[in-house]
Amino acid sequence: MGRVKSAKRNIAFGYVGQIATAIMSFILRNIFILYLSENLLGINSTYTNVLALLNMAELGIGTALNFSLYEPVARGDREKIKSYMQLYRKCYYIIACVVAVIGLALVPFLKYLVKNPGEMTVRDMTLYYLIFLFNTVSSYFVAYKYSLINAEQKNYIQTNIITITKIFTVVFQIIVVATTKNFYLFLLTDAAIQLIQKIFVSRFLDNMYPYLREKNVAPLLKKESDEVWRKTKALVFHKVGDVARLQTDALIISSLIEVRMAGHVDNYNLIISTVSNFVNIIFNSVISSFGNLIATESKQKQFDIFKVYRFFASWIYGFSCVGFMVLLTPLIKLWLGDNWLLPSAAVYCILIDYYFKGDRIVLSNYKTAAGVFEQDKYLALIQGAVNLVISIWLVQTPLGLTGVYIGTIVSGLIANVTKPVIIYRACFDKAATEYFVDSAKYLISLLAVLFTCNFISRFVLANLTIPTWILMGVIITIVFNGVYYILYGRSNEFKYLWSKVSERFLKK
Numbered sequence: 001m002g003r004v005k006s007a008k009r010n011i012a013f014g015y016v017g018q019i020a021t022a023i024m025s026f027i028l029r030n031i032f033i034l035y036l037s038e039n040l041l042g043i044n045s046t047y048t049n050v051l052a053l054l055n056m057a058e059l060g061i062g063t064a065l066n067f068s069l070y071e072p073v074a075r076g077d078r079e080k081i082k083s084y085m086q087l088y089r090k091c092y093y094i095i096a097c098v099v100a101v102i103g104l105a106l107v108p109f110l111k112y113l114v115k116n117p118g119e120m121t122v123r124d125m126t127l128y129y130l131i132f133l134f135n136t137v138s139s140y141f142v143a144y145k146y147s148l149i150n151a152e153q154k155n156y157i158q159t160n161i162i163t164i165t166k167i168f169t170v171v172f173q174i175i176v177v178a179t180t181k182n183f184y185l186f187l188l189t190d191a192a193i194q195l196i197q198k199i200f201v202s203r204f205l206d207n208m209y210p211y212l213r214e215k216n217v218a219p220l221l222k223k224e225s226d227e228v229w230r231k232t233k234a235l236v237f238h239k240v241g242d243v244a245r246l247q248t249d250a251l252i253i254s255s256l257i258e259v260r261m262a263g264h265v266d267n268y269n270l271i272i273s274t275v276s277n278f279v280n281i282i283f284n285s286v287i288s289s290f291g292n293l294i295a296t297e298s299k300q301k302q303f304d305i306f307k308v309y310r311f312f313a314s315w316i317y318g319f320s321c322v323g324f325m326v327l328l329t330p331l332i333k334l335w336l337g338d339n340w341l342l343p344s345a346a347v348y349c350i351l352i353d354y355y356f357k358g359d360r361i362v363l364s365n366y367k368t369a370a371g372v373f374e375q376d377k378y379l380a381l382i383q384g385a386v387n388l389v390i391s392i393w394l395v396q397t398p399l400g401l402t403g404v405y406i407g408t409i410v411s412g413l414i415a416n417v418t419k420p421v422i423i424y425r426a427c428f429d430k431a432a433t434e435y436f437v438d439s440a441k442y443l444i445s446l447l448a449v450l451f452t453c454n455f456i457s458r459f460v461l462a463n464l465t466i467p468t469w470i471l472m473g474v475i476i477t478i479v480f481n482g483v484y485y486i487l488y489g490r491s492n493e494f495k496y497l498w499s500k501v502s503e504r505f506l507k508k
Contacts (some may be wrong), residue, residue, distance in 0.1 A: 020163050022274045024170035029270060031174050033336070035181045039118045041263030042254060043125070044112060047132045049250040050106070068227070069147060078211055083220045085212055088144040103133040113251060114260040115439035131187040135194055142198045145205040148212075156473035161204075165197040248388060249404050255297050256395050264340055265401075267332060268347065272324065272354060279358070290344065301430045304496075310362045311433075311493035314442040317358030319480050322450050324351050326457050327473060330464055342401065349405035355446070358413050359439065363419050366427065379418055445487055449480050 032041060072080035110125050117125065149157045170191050176185045206213060254262040326450075329347055332340055387407045394403025416439075420432040453476050460472045488494050
């Protein structure tokens with residue numbers, strides 16, 4: 001199956017899965033808020049982030065090995081695939097044990113991560129956490145098996161499995177919460193279904209790739225294993241830095257403000273992540289296609305395709321960012337009421353970080369596919385340190401919650417400035433001047449549209465109702481896409497994208 005066809009299939013199934021999980025997640029969140037407390041919502045968010053920190057133990061081994069699989073998969077070299085997968089399995093079994101040990105060692109410190117827990121006891125907090133830990137540790141015994149289907153550009157298989165599991169989980173959790181109002185049963189329901197899914201996935205993928213169960217597996221050549229570990233060592237820095245930058249905001253909020261606020265932020269993040277997941281499906285679905293492209297095509301061809309996806313990311317993330325800036329807080333107000341609103345400054349900071357994160361997503365995905373891990377290995381550590389220092393400092397000032405996200409923005413911008421230079425030099429043998437010129441052009445366009453839409457919203461949303469909210473969404477869609485079409489409709493990148501859309505949907 002060709003790269004474009006594989007990407008189309010991955011994107012199509014990704015959207016179906018995301019629609020299903022988005023609907024179920026919003027239904028579950030409403031049931032959760034209706035029957036359980038704000039503190040439990042905050043605990044759910046906090047522990048999710050604690051376990052994300054524990055996932056740091058993976059330290060990039062999966063990414064390095066996924067990259068290593070692209071070439072033998074492209075060649076159809078089964079023996080080499082078996083060798084890499086054997087190494088992958090051993091590594092992940094060790095990681096599972098490490099995560100379990102570190103996770104258990106954190107138990108005595110849980111009380112310091114939850115400020116103002118209300119009536120929740122330390123015993124409850126501990127048992128909740130142990131259920132989360134079980135889910136994380138058990139996932140490592142299956143996760144490595146997904147690497148091969150992703151390297152073969154069959155990401156849709158993993159997407160479908162996750163979607164089906166999510167639907168079953170949410171349905172049973174809704175029933176449990178509505179009938180028992182018990183958070184323990186809520187978590188145990190998820191754990192039980194996830195365990196059944198892992199057993200099924202393990203057997204399904206064993207049957208899909210029976211040759212992986214063969215005993216005659218040749219060890220990797222020294223230069224091949226050295227390459228994997230060299231990239232893994234570089235990825236250790238990326239992993240530690242990324243965790244310090246991306247997974248600590250909720251912990252800072254929970255421990256230094258209060259756990260209830262972490263739940264309030266999580267409602268905003270639920271909406272943002274639902275939309276961004278739709279967007280990310282497009283870009284994440286082509287990582288394996290990028291890997292195949294890099295393994296088989298010239299640098300000029302790679303650069304041309306990179307520019308197309310970078311342009312598309314700027315358009316899509318710009319559009320969604322403007323929509324969030326104008327419509328997110330009114331949506332929370334319609335959905336949950338004034339008591340769940342965050343300060344406007346904090347919301348703007350969250351969305352500024354969202355835009356710049358989207359601006360570098362193609363860079364990050366292309367870098368992953370190309371295996372460019374060593375050139376910027378210290379960058380993520382610097383970002384993580386900057387985020388922690390600024391966020392912890394500012395959260396204790398009158399800025400409070402807003403200060404947490406100022407730290408996130410500043411640390412993210414470090415990558416927006418440095419990564420283009422590194423990637424352009426390492427992957428394309430070019431200077432990044434054109435990248436920064438395009439970045440400024442896209443940002444100015446976005447700001448012009450944002451100011452226009454904000455001005456219009458003062459009149460349209462003066463009387464906030466569902467119809468006026470929808471009307472404002474339509475206006476943003478027309479204004480943003482109309483302006484961008486006028487500005488960029490004649491660019492080579494737009495023409496390429498339009499040709500692909502025409503081939504897919506408008507051909508006779």
